[in-house]
Amino acid sequence: xxxxxxxxxxxxxxxxxxxxxxxxxxxxxxxxxxxxxxxxxxxxxxxxxxxxxxxxxxxxxxxxxxxxxxxxxxxxxxxxxxxxxxxxxxxxxxxxxxxxxxxxxxxxxxxxxxxxxxxxxxxxxxxxxxxxxxxxxxxxxxxxxxxxxxxxxxxxxxxxxxxxxxxxxxxxxxxxxxxxxxxxxxxxxxxxxxxxxxxxxxxxxxxxxxxxxxxxxxxxxxxxxxxxxxxxxxxxxxxxxxxxxxxxxxxxxxxxxxxxxxxxxxxxxxxxxxxxxxxxxxxxxxxxxxxxxxxxxxxxxxxxxxxxxxxxxxxxxxxxxxxxxxxxxxxxxxxxxxxx
Amino acid sequence: xxxxxxxxxxxxxxxxxxxxxxxxxxxxxxxxxxxxxxxxxxxxxxxxxxxxxxxxxxxxxxxxxxxxxxxxxxxxxxxxxxxxxxxxxxxxxxxxxxxxxxxxxxxxxxxxxxxxxxxxxxxxxxxxxxxxxxxxxxxxxxxxxxxxxxxxxxxxxxxxxxxxxxxxxxxxxxxxxxxxxxxxxxxxxxxxxxxxxxxxxxxxxxxxxxxxxxxxxxxxxxxxxxxxxxxxxxxxxxxxxxxxxxxxxxxxxxxxxxxxxxxxxxxxxxxxxxxxxxxxxxxxxxxxxxxxxxxxxxxxxxxxxxxxxxxxxx
Amino acid sequence: xxxxxxxxxxxxxxxxxxxxxxxxxxxxxxxxxxxxxxxxxxxxxxxxxxxxxxxxxxxxxxxxxxxxxxxxxxxxxxxxxxxxxxxxxxxxxxxxxxxxxxxxxxxxxxxxxxxxxxxxxxxxxxxxxxxxxxxxxxxxxxxxxxxxxxxxxxxxxxxxxxxxxxxxxxxxxxxxxxxxxxxxxxxxxxxxxxxxxxxxxxxxxxxxxxxxxxxxxxxxxxxxxxxxxxxxxxxxxxxxxxxxxxxxxxxxxxxxxxxxxxxxxxxxxxxxxxxxxxxxxxxxxxxx
Numbered sequence: 001x002x003x004x005x006x007x008x009x010x011x012x013x014x015x016x017x018x019x020x021x022x023x024x025x026x027x028x029x030x031x032x033x034x035x036x037x038x039x040x041x042x043x044x045x046x047x048x049x050x051x052x053x054x055x056x057x058x059x060x061x062x063x064x065x066x067x068x069x070x071x072x073x074x075x076x077x078x079x080x081x082x083x084x085x086x087x088x089x090x091x092x093x094x095x096x097x098x099x100x101x102x103x104x105x106x107x108x109x110x111x112x113x114x115x116x117x118x119x120x121x122x123x124x125x126x127x128x129x130x131x132x133x134x135x136x137x138x139x140x141x142x143x144x145x146x147x148x149x150x151x152x153x154x155x156x157x158x159x160x161x162x163x164x165x166x167x168x169x170x171x172x173x174x175x176x177x178x179x180x181x182x183x184x185x186x187x188x189x190x191x192x193x194x195x196x197x198x199x200x201x202x203x204x205x206x207x208x209x210x211x212x213x214x215x216x217x218x219x220x221x222x223x224x225x226x227x228x229x230x231x232x233x234x235x236x237x238x239x240x241x242x243x244x245x246x247x248x249x250x251x252x253x254x255x256x257x258x259x260x261x262x263x264x265x266x267x268x269x270x271x272x273x274x275x276x277x278x279x280x281x282x283x284x285x286x287x288x289x290x291x292x293x294x295x296x297x298x299x300x301x302x303x304x305x306x307x308x309x310x311x312x313x314x315x316x317x318x319x320x321x322x323x324x325x326x327x328x329x330x331x332x333x334x335x336x337x338x339x340x
Numbered sequence: 341x342x343x344x345x346x347x348x349x350x351x352x353x354x355x356x357x358x359x360x361x362x363x364x365x366x367x368x369x370x371x372x373x374x375x376x377x378x379x380x381x382x383x384x385x386x387x388x389x390x391x392x393x394x395x396x397x398x399x400x401x402x403x404x405x406x407x408x409x410x411x412x413x414x415x416x417x418x419x420x421x422x423x424x425x426x427x428x429x430x431x432x433x434x435x436x437x438x439x440x441x442x443x444x445x446x447x448x449x450x451x452x453x454x455x456x457x458x459x460x461x462x463x464x465x466x467x468x469x470x471x472x473x474x475x476x477x478x479x480x481x482x483x484x485x486x487x488x489x490x491x492x493x494x495x496x497x498x499x500x501x502x503x504x505x506x507x508x509x510x511x512x513x514x515x516x517x518x519x520x521x522x523x524x525x526x527x528x529x530x531x532x533x534x535x536x537x538x539x540x541x542x543x544x545x546x547x548x549x550x551x552x553x554x555x556x557x558x559x560x561x562x563x564x565x566x567x568x569x570x571x572x573x574x575x576x577x578x579x580x581x582x583x584x585x586x587x588x589x590x591x592x593x594x595x596x597x598x599x600x601x602x603x604x605x606x607x608x609x610x611x612x613x614x615x616x617x618x619x620x621x622x623x624x625x626x627x628x629x630x631x632x633x634x635x636x637x638x639x640x641x642x643x644x645x646x647x648x649x650x651x652x653x654x
Numbered sequence: 655x656x657x658x659x660x661x662x663x664x665x666x667x668x669x670x671x672x673x674x675x676x677x678x679x680x681x682x683x684x685x686x687x688x689x690x691x692x693x694x695x696x697x698x699x700x701x702x703x704x705x706x707x708x709x710x711x712x713x714x715x716x717x718x719x720x721x722x723x724x725x726x727x728x729x730x731x732x733x734x735x736x737x738x739x740x741x742x743x744x745x746x747x748x749x750x751x752x753x754x755x756x757x758x759x760x761x762x763x764x765x766x767x768x769x770x771x772x773x774x775x776x777x778x779x780x781x782x783x784x785x786x787x788x789x790x791x792x793x794x795x796x797x798x799x800x801x802x803x804x805x806x807x808x809x810x811x812x813x814x815x816x817x818x819x820x821x822x823x824x825x826x827x828x829x830x831x832x833x834x835x836x837x838x839x840x841x842x843x844x845x846x847x848x849x850x851x852x853x854x855x856x857x858x859x860x861x862x863x864x865x866x867x868x869x870x871x872x873x874x875x876x877x878x879x880x881x882x883x884x885x886x887x888x889x890x891x892x893x894x895x896x897x898x899x900x901x902x903x904x905x906x907x908x909x910x911x912x913x914x915x916x917x918x919x920x921x922x923x924x925x926x927x928x929x930x931x932x933x934x935x936x937x938x939x940x941x942x
Contacts, residue, residue: 059553062557064553064556064557066548067466088562089561091559092559092560092561093559094559095556095557095558095559096558096559097559100557100558101554101557103550103553103554103557105550108549108550108551109550109551109553109554110551110554111551111554111555111568111569111572111573112551112573112647112648112649113572113573113576113646113647113648114568114569114572122555122558122560123558123559126558126559126560126561126564127559158648158649160648160649171554174554174558177558356779357779357782357783357786360779360780360782360783360786361783361786361787363783364783364784364787368795368796368799369799371796371799371800372799372800373800373801479924479927479928479931480920480923480924482868482871482923482924482927483871483874483875483919483920483921483922483923483924483926483927484916484919484920484923485875485878485879485882485895485898485916485919485920486875486879487879487882487898488898488912488915488916488919489916491898491902491905491912492905492912492913492916495905495906495909499905499906500906587785587787587788587789588788588789590788590791591788591789591790591791592790594790594791594794595790595879595882595883598883609791609794609795610794610883613794613798613883613885618799621795621798622795624791625787625791625792625795628787628788628791629786629787629791632785632786632787632788633786636786
């Protein structure tokens with residue numbers, strides 16, 4: 001179904017991942033056959049609208065799905081180990097030292113009754129066998145690295161005493177605490193002001209460059225991806241519909257959905273006369289439309305789109321797309337001069 | 341700074357309630373049908389005795405001035421004179437208060453010790469068999485008369501198997517712990533259903549919270565996760581619930597003290613009812629009322645101490 | 655552009671929705687238990703030919719037998735009979751006793767919630783004060799003051815018990831009165847009384863009813879405890895509390911005299927609590 005073999009240098013390989021959620025009205029196929037490769041030292045973006053399954057994918061990788069969700073098929077291979085086969089205790093050895101996660105809403109993602117310093121120090125304390133004092137030292141160090149001013153005093157502060165941007169820096173410090181090789185970011189800047197967003201993104205990009213950490217960056221915001229990532233995968237209705245480098249995706253998308261995303265993203269460098277929204281609404285994940293899941297909203301839809309579920313086709317240069325008529329996108333893109 | 345003013349402000353808010361409590365206690369005497377003095381004295385109602393009581397309680401005066409007399413005495417620590425023992429009620433109360441306080445605290449501790457692990461067991465796997473058991477068993481406790489349980493435990497564990505003293509308070513700390521175990525257990529069991537239910541609910545609430553996912557994502561082990569993250573947050577609403585139900589705890593001590601003959605103010609109240617010793621009954625009702633008010637204050641303070649967000653929101 | 659197929663043709667059966675009351679196991683179990691107990695107590699003459707007061711000094715302190723299902727007490731009275739007739743008394747008083755605070759509390763709570771202002775303040779202040787006393791302390795003090803017996807029980811429970819209903823109803827009304835249907839009724843020129851009675855109350859009463867279930871249990875316990883102390887139902891009227899008191903000296907030899915009435919209270923309480931829980935689950939806006 002994917003046709004893409006993992007390259008030897010890949011840090012993380014997700015193969016054909018399926019996640020089902022048991023809701024009251026049926027079983028939701030939240031992640032329906034997703035495959036992803038994250039090379040060491042690179043940042044891979046995962047873009048899609050809400051409900052596309054991108055957050056679920058991240059949580060499935062780390063094994064922190066909500067109780068009503070389950071991985072029903074697929075593999076998540078990190079450093080040669082399939083994480084889906086591990087139990088909680090074994091997984092805990094990975095969480096922190098090998099792979100960490102940053103969440104979207106830092107106010108609810110931080111323990112409100114625990115001081116910030118000990119929360120950052122908790123990882124090293126549990127995983128690296130440091131003493132309390134050593135872990136505290138390390139936490140202070142991390143706080144400096146992420147740019148929290150006056151760390152000695154702030155160490156003993158509670159989360160609610162920080163601003164949104166500062167809290168997110170705390171989350172980043174927590175993620176970096178045990179020097180993981182991979183950090184999963186679940187829309188870390190969505191809940192922040194635009195100016196703060198920029199700061200946090202720069203911080204993330206810088207830190208990852210410096211320590212060679214890989215990122216999987218989930219967002220619904222295309223321009224954000226452009227700022228941080230090298231590679232991008234676009235998700236729709238629980239599946240990956242396109243993949244490629246950031247440059248390529250933004251300049252010449254090969255899937256109508258990506259085209260729509262690019263077209264609907266405001267770009268201050270290239271103001272356009274009008275933004276084009278994607279008509280319609282995301283499909284039900286309990287019983288998705290037959291054939292290509294995007295076809296009800298797609299302006300290039302043809303007869304075969306309703307019948308055949310397009311596989312992820314490999315294109316030149318490591319690109320991939322799940323559209324049977326992707327050439328149409330190129331034509332349109334050239335005509336409209338899609339922004340970069 | 342913030343915490344002090346918080347406590348003081350809460351205290352001030354309690355003043356009207358405290359005054360209201362005294363009004364109700366004061367008013368009880370006027371609910372007595374007929375002439376209170378005569379009714380209370382019953383067969384000892386000689387004209388002289390009636391006249392003495394009338395003077396003591398100021399029954400001839402207008403209502404407001406009676407209340408003033410009552411409050412004046414109260415603020416001087418005078419709770420009246422016991423008709424039965426003929427000593428100041430305040431003495432009786434202070435001599436018997438420690439036993440009741442012991443019972444209340446001991447019962448609260450036992451209730452917590454029983455409830456917290458059970459709630460954790462239930463919340464850790466919602467809707468599983470153990471969850472249903474933990475939720476179902478306390479339903480029996482809700483309808484259980486405390487004195488009945490007291491009688492049974494007393495007969496089995498104290499009389500038959502001689503594990504505990506049958507009655508009394510014991511002497512010395514160890515003696516108290518031994519003698520008061522059964523009474524405190526009974527009171528705790530009466531309290532547990534409510535505490536378990538609300539602890540479980542707040543734990544489930546916390547378990548679904550984002551920061552628990554964060555902690556899991558950090559690879560924090562189950563035990564540490566539960567104690568440092570879940571429990572620490574779940575106790576906050578539970579403390580409030582415990583505080584609200586303190587009335588039940590205290591109310592339960594009355595009959596338990598009676599069955600186990602614990603020399604506390606609860607059994608004093610009941611005996612005084614049998615002896616028709618109105619001043620004592622009135623005074624103890626007042627004391628209980630004040631106790632509840634104080635415990636509510638304590639609960640608020642504890643809540644503020646446990647939840648760091650509170651101080652700043654105020 | 656074709657229309658989006660959104661109708662969820664469910665591919666797998668998820669947990670069935672619990673919309674029907676008879677599907678709620680707790681509610682069903684509770685109703686069955688309570689119905690059984692009520693039936694047996696009300697139809698007592700069908701189940702026993704003895705009289706609860708008849709003494710038979712030749713047959714005292716007997717154990718279970720064909721003649722006396724649960725044995726006899728120290729005055730030769732049949733325990734089973736006393737149990738059933740005692741249930742009649744206790745349950746009758748408890749069910750009536752819960753009505754007065756319910757009505758009083760609902761009225762005061764509605765007034766407080768609907769009108770707000772100083773009316774609200776006064777009523778809530780009163781609530782705070784009454785709540786400051788432990789329920790049983792105040793009840794027993796009032797019963798003492800008013801004299802022992804059934805009437806005092808009603809008065810005492812009413813004077814003390816109304817506060818919970820007032821709080822609940824007031825809370826519900828505070829929320830409900832902002833709803834559109836209330837504003838529509840008010841805009842239509844309806845009097846406050848009519849708005850409260852016809853529009854608000856029916857929607858607000860469910861929480862009070864749920865609470866009433868646990869309140870009945872509390873009342874039963876209070877009645878039984880008062881009777882145990884001799885301050886409640888006066889002998890020779892049969893009642894579970896008095897039975898427990900009568901039997902307490904025989905606990906080591908004839909345990910059934912005290913244990914069984916207590917069990918009756920426990921089971922009744924269980925049934926009523928199940929009803930309360932079941933109702934609460936049923937009426938709560940659906941959760942997974």
